[in-house]
Amino acid sequence: MADERLNVNPTRMQLTRLKRRLATARRGHKLMKDKRDELMKNFLELAKENARLRSEVEEALAVVYKDFEKARAVMSSEVLEESLMYPKQGVKLSVSRRNIMSVNVPVFDFTAAAEERGNLLPYGFARTSGELDGAMAAVTAVFPDLLELAAREKETQLLAAELEKTRRRVNALEYVMIPRLENTIRYIQMKLDENERGSQTRLMKVKDMVLNDAHSYAERLREGEDVIGR
Amino acid sequence: MYKIGVVGDMDSITGFRAVGLSVFPCSKPEEAEKIVMKMAREEYAIIYIMESLAVQIPETIDKYSDVMLPAVIAIPDRNGSTGRGLDNVRKAVERAVGADILFGGDK
Numbered sequence: 001m002a003d004e005r006l007n008v009n010p011t012r013m014q015l016t017r018l019k020r021r022l023a024t025a026r027r028g029h030k031l032m033k034d035k036r037d038e039l040m041k042n043f044l045e046l047a048k049e050n051a052r053l054r055s056e057v058e059e060a061l062a063v064v065y066k067d068f069e070k071a072r073a074v075m076s077s078e079v080l081e082e083s084l085m086y087p088k089q090g091v092k093l094s095v096s097r098r099n100i101m102s103v104n105v106p107v108f109d110f111t112a113a114a115e116e117r118g119n120l121l122p123y124g125f126a127r128t129s130g131e132l133d134g135a136m137a138a139v140t141a142v143f144p145d146l147l148e149l150a151a152r153e154k155e156t157q158l159l160a161a162e163l164e165k166t167r168r169r170v171n172a173l174e175y176v177m178i179p180r181l182e183n184t185i186r187y188i189q190m191k192l193d194e195n196e197r198g199s200q201t202r203l204m205k206v207k208d209m210v211l212n213d214a215h216s217y218a219e220r221l222r223e224g225e226d227v228i229g230r
Numbered sequence: 231m232y233k234i235g236v237v238g239d240m241d242s243i244t245g246f247r248a249v250g251l252s253v254f255p256c257s258k259p260e261e262a263e264k265i266v267m268k269m270a271r272e273e274y275a276i277i278y279i280m281e282s283l284a285v286q287i288p289e290t291i292d293k294y295s296d297v298m299l300p301a302v303i304a305i306p307d308r309n310g311s312t313g314r315g316l317d318n319v320r321k322a323v324e325r326a327v328g329a330d331i332l333f334g335g336d337k
Contacts, residue, residue, distance in 0.1 A: 040326075040327070043323075043326055043327075044323075044327075044331075047319060047322065047323050047326075050319050051316060051319050054315050054316055054319060055316070057305070058305070058306050058311045058315065061305060061306055062306065062310060062311070064245050065242065065245070065307075065308035068241075068244060068245050068308075069308065072241075080244065081244065084244055084247055084248045091234060091249065091250045091251060092231060093231065093232045093233065093234055093275055093276070094231065094232065095232050095275050095299065097298065104298055105298070106275065106298050106299060106301065108275065108276065135245060135248075136248055139245040139246070139248055139249055140249055143249050146278070146305070147234075147276070149303065150276045150278070150301045150303045151301070153301065153303050153318070153319070154298075154301035154303075156319060156322050157295045157296070157301075157318075157322055158296070158298065159326065160322035160323070160325045160326035161295065161296045161325070163325075163326035163327070164325050164326055167326075167328065
């Protein structure tokens with residue numbers, strides 16, 4: 001693939017144009033490579049952080065589920081559902097964007113809006129068990145981490161996509177575009193040189209012929225005159 | 231103002247409703263697919279979906295991996311983690327780097 005060349009006419013104008021393109025491609029390649037390296041650095045840290053956060057959240061969630069299971073065990077399912085029917089806390093989520101290496105990633109800001117401070121439980125204590133209170137506390141505690149996880153994970157995904165794109169571009173430039181341009185430039189240069197040599201010899205030949213005509217060397221040679229030594 | 235939603239089976243999502251997230255009970259993958267797509271059209275910034283459902287609709291979830299919003303995040307359901315969530319991180323690394331260089335060693 002790399003020995004291919006572009007399908008262009010071997011002219012001087014093309015040569016200049018291609019040389020300019022090659023310079024641009026080289027510069028672009030260098031920039032892309034820098035971008036890729038920087039992205040990679042960010043990304044690897046982020047991915048590690050993401051993995052850590054995820055295992056944390058998963059553990060916490062397991063506890064939450066267990067707590068709710070317990071609550072469900074000691075009280076009837078209907079009462080439980082009913083108790084949680086109208087949550088007192090609402091979540092206000094606003095999304096802004098942050099730019100990391102030209103990748104827009106969302107930033108989630110949330111404010112837990114409770115109707116009354118200090119009392120986040122949407123039920124009275126009369127018909128519910130203590131287990132439910134514990135479960136509520138657990139789920140409230142895990143919630144900020146859950147949001148953080150969402151933000152990190154999205155960031156990881158977006159950066160991964162960008163990194164993949166950049167990587168492809170770097171490779172395409174390095175292994176396809178630049179070699180192809182170089183080959184084409186070499187080809188045009190050789191073609192032009194060849195043309196030059198061709199016209200040079202043609203000129204010499206023509207000059208010979210013209211001189212021959214002007215001084216009629218051939219006839220004078222035939223007459224025995226020493227045309228060369230003269 | 232954006233919303234946060236949770237998709238999953240009835241028993242797993244009760245807890246999330248308690249903290250004020252919108253919950254969408256559903257157990258069939260086709261249903262989940264529809265719900266997720268509908269949520270994406272509406273103003274949901276984050277969609278948490280149970281891993282057990284997420285593994286059944288990978289195409290729908292991958293569709294949102296390149297856009298900024300919504301963030302579709304798989305979380306374990308009450309039967310415990312299937313490792314699918316971490317798998318997503320691993321997949322992202324693989325996609326970005328070309329090889330899994332972070333988690334290959336310790337698994």
